[in-house]
Amino acid sequence: MTDAATSTASQPRANVAGSPPVTASPPGAVAGTALPAPAGAGARSRRRRWWDGVTRLRRDRTLLIMTLPALALLGVFGYAPMLGLVMAFQDYDLYDGFLHSPWVGLANFQQLFTDPGFWHAFWNTLLLFSVQMALFFPVPIALAILLDSLLARRLRSIIQAVVTLPHFFSFVLVVTIFNEVFGGAGLLDTFLRSHGVTSPFDFMTNPGTFKFLVTSQLIWKEGGWSTIVYLAALSAISPALHEAAAVDGAGYWRRLRHITLPGLKGITVLLLILNLGYALTFGFEQMLIQLPAVGSGTAQVITTFSFENGIVAGNYSYGAAAGLFLGVTSVILIVGANKVAHLFGEDGLYRR
Amino acid sequence: MITTEPAQAVPPAPTRPAPRGHVVGKLSARVLATEQRPSWQERPRAATQGAKSGALTVILLVIAIPLYTIVVTSFSTQASINQAGGMVIWPHSLSLAAYQAIVSGGVVGRALLISLGVTAVGTCVSMIVTILAAYGMSRAGSFGHRTILWIMLTTMFFNGGIIPLFLVVSALGGYDQYWALIAPSAVSVFNVIVMRSFFAGTAQDLIDSARIDGADDWRILWRIVLPTSRAVTAVIALFYAVGYWNSWFNIMLFMPSDSAKWPLQMVLYDYLTQNSQMVNSAAAGFQGAVPTLALQMAVVTITIVPVLIVYPFVQKHFTKGVLLGAVKG
Numbered sequence: 001m002t003d004a005a006t007s008t009a010s011q012p013r014a015n016v017a018g019s020p021p022v023t024a025s026p027p028g029a030v031a032g033t034a035l036p037a038p039a040g041a042g043a044r045s046r047r048r049r050w051w052d053g054v055t056r057l058r059r060d061r062t063l064l065i066m067t068l069p070a071l072a073l074l075g076v077f078g079y080a081p082m083l084g085l086v087m088a089f090q091d092y093d094l095y096d097g098f099l100h101s102p103w104v105g106l107a108n109f110q111q112l113f114t115d116p117g118f119w120h121a122f123w124n125t126l127l128l129f130s131v132q133m134a135l136f137f138p139v140p141i142a143l144a145i146l147l148d149s150l151l152a153r154r155l156r157s158i159i160q161a162v163v164t165l166p167h168f169f170s171f172v173l174v175v176t177i178f179n180e181v182f183g184g185a186g187l188l189d190t191f192l193r194s195h196g197v198t199s200p201f202d203f204m205t206n207p208g209t210f211k212f213l214v215t216s217q218l219i220w221k222e223g224g225w226s227t228i229v230y231l232a233a234l235s236a237i238s239p240a241l242h243e244a245a246a247v248d249g250a251g252y253w254r255r256l257r258h259i260t261l262p263g264l265k266g267i268t269v270l271l272l273i274l275n276l277g278y279a280l281t282f283g284f285e286q287m288l289i290q291l292p293a294v295g296s297g298t299a300q301v302i303t304t305f306s307f308e309n310g311i312v313a314g315n316y317s318y319g320a321a322a323g324l325f326l327g328v329t330s331v332i333l334i335v336g337a338n339k340v341a342h343l344f345g346e347d348g349l350y351r352r
Numbered sequence: 353m354i355t356t357e358p359a360q361a362v363p364p365a366p367t368r369p370a371p372r373g374h375v376v377g378k379l380s381a382r383v384l385a386t387e388q389r390p391s392w393q394e395r396p397r398a399a400t401q402g403a404k405s406g407a408l409t410v411i412l413l414v415i416a417i418p419l420y421t422i423v424v425t426s427f428s429t430q431a432s433i434n435q436a437g438g439m440v441i442w443p444h445s446l447s448l449a450a451y452q453a454i455v456s457g458g459v460v461g462r463a464l465l466i467s468l469g470v471t472a473v474g475t476c477v478s479m480i481v482t483i484l485a486a487y488g489m490s491r492a493g494s495f496g497h498r499t500i501l502w503i504m505l506t507t508m509f510f511n512g513g514i515i516p517l518f519l520v521v522s523a524l525g526g527y528d529q530y531w532a533l534i535a536p537s538a539v540s541v542f543n544v545i546v547m548r549s550f551f552a553g554t555a556q557d558l559i560d561s562a563r564i565d566g567a568d569d570w571r572i573l574w575r576i577v578l579p580t581s582r583a584v585t586a587v588i589a590l591f592y593a594v595g596y597w598n599s600w601f602n603i604m605l606f607m608p609s610d611s612a613k614w615p616l617q618m619v620l621y622d623y624l625t626q627n628s629q630m631v632n633s634a635a636a637g638f639q640g641a642v643p644t645l646a647l648q649m650a651v652v653t654i655t656i657v658p659v660l661i662v663y664p665f666v667q668k669h670f671t672k673g674v675l676l677g678a679v680k681g
Contacts, residue, residue, distance in 0.1 A: 056495040064488065064496065069480070077521075080512075081511065082511065087519075097523075159412065161664075166415060172600045172624065176652055185439075187418070187439040193437065220415070251394070306514060310514065310515040311605065
């Protein structure tokens with residue numbers, strides 16, 4: 001699990017039994033470790049295991065060297081910032097750095113949890129997340145069932161290609177496209193004005209409908225992409241089930257209810273749970289892009305709160321405290337979500 | 353040459369009599385060619401068929417119309433834009449002025465070059481690092497590969513967040529530097545794992561025989577593993593490229609103010625939020641010959657086009673890529 005120790009651990013036992021030691025090396029690798037050791041010699045077998053490790057290290061050193069660039073990048077841009085999170089317990093100063101900034105204990109967190117701005121962002125995150133999930137989630141399922149019912153294969157793959165395309169657009173692009181359609185001087189606005197509506201409704205900047213705006217952006221961008229998983233699940237349903245039901249006189253809707261939907265249940269539950277794991281961190285770019293248009297009362301989520309306080313306002317420690325809160329709760333949510341997925345008998349993001 | 357399997361086994365499409373000698377008719381007959389309906393399945397009623405076609409048409413239009421109107425407007429003349437009162441749907445007169453303005457330099461042309469450069473360099477760096485790491489961890493029983501895998505996986509579940517990352521990059525002198533747009537996101541652990549599981553599936557016989565012939569790991573990777581994993585390599589390269597092309601927050605974080613260095617996505621963001629002073633000033637530089645709206649839409653268009661170019665290649669494979677999402681330790 002944790003170290004190469006797992007594969008070496010079985011070897012001393014094999015030695016005790018008096019059989020020739022089994023090296024885990026693949027055929028063709030240097031098998032320099034096949035020296036039989038006397039049975040029961042504890043210290044010597046430990047030394048042998050050590051030598052074994054050294055031999056394997058020498059054998060695999062090229063492989064280890066190959067992983068170094070990735071490890072170096074992750075070390076600098078992944079682990080160093082993790083260590084940098086100590087600043088959440090400091091009053092970080094740009095000139096003093098991590099080493100010399102004064103420690104303030106939990107003061108940043110005290111301030112955070114008594115900050116109405118933070119709680120507003122927190123509840124707003126949950127609100128936006130639940131609206132998006134409730135309205136977005138059924139769309140790819142319905143679309144997948146619709147696409148799956150098409151007998152014209154080529155037509156189906158063309159439609160699939162078109163609906164998947166926006167997944168590869170950036171959120172900046174998606175919001176811009178929405179702006180050209182719904183914004184002031186956009187397509188809809190122009191159309192309504194030319195038909196005598198004097199002050200059309202501006203969907204892009206109206207705080208009241210913002211949750212529906214971001215949801216429709218999400219549906220436009222990801223609705224088609226998300227069908228892929230469901231289409232795969234649909235194609236895994238045996239046609240024999242449909243056939244048997246049809247022979248027994250079940251019509252289309254009955255088959256949909258009793259065969260198709262149950263066939264999608266597993267993957268649906270899984271995706272729902274996995275999405276819950278990202279409830280607090282979703283939609284960062286999408287909200288940040290639209291903050292100026294609708295104002296922080298509407299679009300502020302915890303991630304943007306951390307960014308605005310930490311980077312924009314320069315209050316690094318405070319922003320990092322919010323970031324640490326996010327990181328910890330996210331890990332809890334993801335692990336919890338996977339636990340629930342395992343309870344449902346699904347694999348989740350990782351296996352048990 | 354990239355050899356790839358077809359995305360979907362398209363069954364030999366039979367047969368619906370096409371009007372002879374008519375290209376559109378032939379084409380639509382090919383597109384609409386259906387599979388045999390299973391004998392147990394009832395024929396849908398006309399109303400159902402109609403509702404289905406209607407729904408699909410609406411879905412396609414919802415995606416196509418915005419893209420269409422943006423492209424058409426970018427090619428429109430000022431007269432045409434005035435006539436439409438904004439975004440153009442029916443083009444009356446077309447012109448290439450906006451694109452000529454972009455090609456002849458200025459803010460947008462420079463941003464386009466920067467975007468292309470960051471994407472090209474970033475994709476190369478990412479691919480080298482990813483391929484090496486994936487191969488380095490791909491052999492069962494090699495020294496420490498599980499430890500390394502866990503070190504990498506941890507960063508997928510927990511990270512320091514934006515602010516410490518910003519401070520680390522700034523401390524390394526990355527503020528306003530192009531490498532800051534590449535290095536922090538150069539390794540996608542997810543891609544490493546996908547690639548690793550493909551590499552691990554390389555035929556062991558091939559590797560063994562190469563080793564007997566005296567090849568070391570570098571040569572095995574270059575001569576055997578990579579050539580047999582072309583498809584996945586190409587797909588992951590394209591995913592990285594799309595990622596770099598689309599990345600915006602990195603710019604927002606690491607070079608928010610130095611607009612001379614901005615890639616395209618940031619210029620687009622600026623246009624979206626700041627009422628496009630940059631793009632407008634770029635348009636003004638051409639003696640008003642270029643309609644501002646056309647130039648703005650040309651910026652949007654050139655942001656879309658590269659994605660459209662690589663899309664068919666990715667599209668073939670992403671079904672597999674998504675299903676491969678299961679992370680195996």
